[in-house]
Amino acid sequence: MTSLDSIKSVIEPDLVRLNQMIRAQLLSDNSLMDTVIESYLTTKGKQIRPIIVMLCARMYGDITDCVLNAAAAIELLHNASLIHDDVVDDSKLRRGTPTINALWDNRIAVLVGDFFVSTALQRAIATDHTAIISIIGRLGKLLSLGEIDQIYNARTHTVTEEAYFKIIDFKTASLFVACAQAGCHAVGADEQGIAKLSEVARLLGLCFQIRDDIFDYYEPDKVGKPTGNDLREGKITLPLLHVLLDESLPQHDEMLQLARTEELDDASIAILQAYARDNGGIDYAYATMDAMRREAAEVVATLPDPAKAEPLMQIFDYIIERDL
């Protein structure tokens, strides 16, 4: 099991500086906002995205203030979208602690999310790199379009691998690519270097989302959190998608029809979860991630100093093996 701590160890002091910077930028003279933000900062999550910014920057230079500003911008933008997601999903818990909308209310949570977005933008501006500022602007658009595409496909019951990969490219991989691009631009990497690390980051992002989607097919008591949420919202992700695309499977037509039913009940969700598991849907998703990791390794092998990319490759292991 690859722990995130061992990956972090190579950039530990930089991560400390990053979190000091994020805290300083979020504090205001508004005591309500500060209380909200303090409680939020204590549960700050895994910070995989800023870690990727720094690990990419490290491939071609030092972790300067410019790199930290870029990393802070992306982390803040990511957190803004989580805060807004919790409002729209009416989620009461994230990372085991109450969400801002649960602790306070929707109004405060939307505003705190907006505050995070503008703080992100200010960090991007502080890099003084037009390329990095543009990356952050484009990213915001891709993230919201990806989420809306997903809702649209769920409503229209689109079942194709192409649509699935387009969505996870937009809503998840685009953020990981932005991490690589911003980190590389901040240290003045050349175009070829940027392109290679962007591809590695894209594969990381796709794996991250596929792994996340797999959780939805577990039996609830196996993971200690509710599963089947995607199916409940009409979202058909890779494990089920794969088996539904195989017309030779028993009960295929019946299951496809069930998957396209509006507002699935718990019993139907359990049937679809089991159908995906029993017919190799989860195995296929794992095989897809393994192929992506190999593809990334091939790209890394062409870098000037492949050994230095070791922590980046370890993130694949961490993502694929993680329990939650």
Next chain:
Amino acid sequence: MTSLDSIKSVIEPDLVRLNQMIRAQLLSDNSLMDTVIESYLTTKGKQIRPIIVMLCARMYGDITDCVLNAAAAIELLHNASLIHDDVVDDSKLRRGTPTINALWDNRIAVLVGDFFVSTALQRAIATDHTAIISIIGRLGKLLSLGEIDQIYNARTHTVTEEAYFKIIDFKTASLFVACAQAGCHAVGADEQGIAKLSEVARLLGLCFQIRDDIFDYYEPDKVGKPTGNDLREGKITLPLLHVLLDESLPQHDEMLQLARTEELDDASIAILQAYARDNGGIDYAYATMDAMRREAAEVVATLPDPAKAEPLMQIFDYIIERDL
């Protein structure tokens, strides 16, 4: 009665170009997003903010693409905050037509708001002016802080003119100031020119919010829309604030206590509205706006070409006299 149309007439072709630009930037290859945005664009509101950007730019130069990009950025950011406001307030109507959250749902509305924010950012970046990009970044922060300040003061029942003016400075005037600054920067105005038009715009913004706040004290059947909403949320605005600060008024202590009651009922709201009206609270708010208009006129008189600022001064008349 000064109509907005007569003010707009001097920049009519530029406004057409602006709206073409906004439309083009918002369209995507996502049909759901496009449907949402098309219906939104048909009810696009008064566009006072981009008009101010253009009228300010016009004082010192031509209305170039750079000016239009700056105006589009601010208009999009403003609309993003309206879309998010409608979600948090659960408003079903805006400008007489159904809101995005009413037509679709909260999830789509939050995402469309986020999409507007990133489109705004991209327009700011397209100006290629660091100053304008920074203005947009700072603005987002001020807007969310202003809203949160207001919620905080409503909860703590703060009753001071200082707190009131700080809030309306942040949540409304800051946007108007950003309009002047962005418009001026886009045409390369000098620091003194920027400072003067920023002050005029700040006064415009304060008047705009004071006028908006006055509506809340009307009897509901007089304006054709519900009133007392601010009071219902615990927000004490200028007309009531002024009378509550005058300890010599009859029933003063009783009314102050009532105003600080949690979750006011309709009867109490009607009592407070009448108390503000009957004791000159609304007259005081009008007098405050008049003083601001005179102050702005004095600043305008020191500009190189005061006559050219006539449309800008007419916005004061429009704002102060407007019915809705």
